[in-house]
Amino acid sequence: MDITRTAYGTWNGGRFMHFGEPLSDERFISVLQHAYQSGIRTFMTSDVYGNGAADEMLGRALSGLPRDSYCLVGLIGHDFYKGERVGSKGFPRFTDPLLRQPNDFADYIEMATEQELKRCGVDHFDCLMLHNPDFTGFSSDAVWKGMARVKEQKLTHRLGVAPGPANGFSLDLLLCFERFGPLLDWAMVILNPLEPWPGTLCLQGAIQQNIKLITRVVDHGGLFHGDVKPGHEFAKYDHRSYRAPGWVESGTAKIEHLLPIAKRHGLSLLQLACAWNLSHEPVKSVIPTLIQEIGEGARSIESKVDDLAALPDFQLSAEEVQEITALGNNKGCMSLKGGNPEHQGESLPDRWELTAELESVAARWGIDPRTDLLCTHAKHS
Numbered sequence: 001m002d003i004t005r006t007a008y009g010t011w012n013g014g015r016f017m018h019f020g021e022p023l024s025d026e027r028f029i030s031v032l033q034h035a036y037q038s039g040i041r042t043f044m045t046s047d048v049y050g051n052g053a054a055d056e057m058l059g060r061a062l063s064g065l066p067r068d069s070y071c072l073v074g075l076i077g078h079d080f081y082k083g084e085r086v087g088s089k090g091f092p093r094f095t096d097p098l099l100r101q102p103n104d105f106a107d108y109i110e111m112a113t114e115q116e117l118k119r120c121g122v123d124h125f126d127c128l129m130l131h132n133p134d135f136t137g138f139s140s141d142a143v144w145k146g147m148a149r150v151k152e153q154k155l156t157h158r159l160g161v162a163p164g165p166a167n168g169f170s171l172d173l174l175l176c177f178e179r180f181g182p183l184l185d186w187a188m189v190i191l192n193p194l195e196p197w198p199g200t201l202c203l204q205g206a207i208q209q210n211i212k213l214i215t216r217v218v219d220h221g222g223l224f225h226g227d228v229k230p231g232h233e234f235a236k237y238d239h240r241s242y243r244a245p246g247w248v249e250s251g252t253a254k255i256e257h258l259l260p261i262a263k264r265h266g267l268s269l270l271q272l273a274c275a276w277n278l279s280h281e282p283v284k285s286v287i288p289t290l291i292q293e294i295g296e297g298a299r300s301i302e303s304k305v306d307d308l309a310a311l312p313d314f315q316l317s318a319e320e321v322q323e324i325t326a327l328g329n330n331k332g333c334m335s336l337k338g339g340n341p342e343h344q345g346e347s348l349p350d351r352w353e354l355t356a357e358l359e360s361v362a363a364r365w366g367i368d369p370r371t372d373l374l375c376t377h378a379k380h381s
Contacts, residue, residue: 001071001126002158003186003214005278006308007042007287008035010058013301016049018237020222020291023301025057031290032061034302036070038309044287046075046131047116048091055119063121072122075162076112077131093349095136095143106146113150127186128156132164134349135339138172139357144180151183160186160214166350168336170201170373171358174365177202181209191215191283192224193258193276194251194328198336201367206282215277218288223251224273225291225307227299235294244334244377257327261320270307276324279316286311332376341369 010016013023013031023031032043045058055074062070079094086092092099094108113128128150130137137143138161147159161176163169167190177184187206191199195217206213221240222228230249234241255269262272274286288308292301316324335342337350339358347353354369362369 001041001068003071003073003127003212003285004040004042005285005313006040006274006311007044007071007073007214007285008032008040008305008308009216009287009289010043010045010049010054012290013292016054018235018239019289020235020238021294021298023292029057029061031301031305032058035305035309036062036065038305040305040309041069042071042073042285042287044073044075045116045120046078047112047119048078048080048131051080052116052119055116059119059121067122071126072120073127073129073160074113074116074120074125074156075129075131076109076116077133077137079108079112081112081115089349093132093134093137095134095140096349102140102142105140105142106149109143109146110150110153110155113155117155124154125156127158127160129160129162129186129188131162132350133161135172135347135352137161138163138169138176139179144183148183158185159183160188162188163338164188164190166337167195167334168198168340168373169338170198170336171354171361171367171369172338173202174205175358175361177205177209177211178361178364181211184209184211186212186214188214188216188287190217191277191280192218192220192273192328193324194220194223194254195330196325196328197331197333198373200280200325201365201372203280203282205365211282212284213280213282214285214287215283216287216289218273218277218286219270219291220251220273221247222289222291222293223248223255224269224288225293225299225304226269227293227297232293233295254327258324261316261324265314265316267312267314268307270304271311274308274311275314275316276321279321331372332374334377335375336373340373342374
């Protein structure tokens, strides 16, 4: 079964990520089951969430259901088996040279895939994605030979790449498309009407290589759910508190201009955001973050699942897409991850210098890194 138009990720509910009110184990599983019962048929999980705990809970939630009635997407990339967690930076990528060399990549990929399948209680993924790769992950033949091997072993039917967790990686993703396009079925990017940049930079590359896109953060940090308003107080460790000051107020003001479009088509705000994403040719699936916000008046996460599940089979007109894109224009609003002209010195797991190779990628796709990838607003964290 291929990835469907709507999908549910195990980061939802704040159980394994810091946002909103973390769900208890029981409710976490209950919401997963509610998503299935509501008609959502794609479920995505990463092995690093809770060091395998998310996989196990997803397996419990889906246990007993016909395996061909849902699409299961697994993500691997962070080595929590041998690697040591480095505070908020998390576990290292398995490609870290301090952990292993390229000739050992394939064995790690096979081991990690088998272990995640075991925790999920199944014998294959419908799609296996490389999660939050460093530059080696985007560009290494050894990595993608290893990914191809698990597909040959029928541990997965499809392959994909999922950059992150922050925004960026545009040139790296295009390089990956060019080099490994025949292997790639899917890629995941951040995209929503209030964040068209930089996600739209990779759309033509995906089209050319016939790679389908699944888009995350469709909800723009919860704003399209309607229960994050100006003055909203986020919990101490909520990752949204690291966004630039004023983002809630600015986004809310822009959303006011989107309300007439949503009303005209009988869509909720979240459904409008999903429709905008899906109106771009390579985008075939949406996977918004579903949050149980803290405080009085917060919508239940179950109601947000229902909202997503009720997404109609509908596309906006080209004129409406352009109108919304212009309204949401956020170019230059943040410092991007991945290959970036702002970065100098030693490469980090999520940021590195703009190499000659990436400069060539930029030239082929009509991207000027010094105008199209730089943060031009006030310095953001």
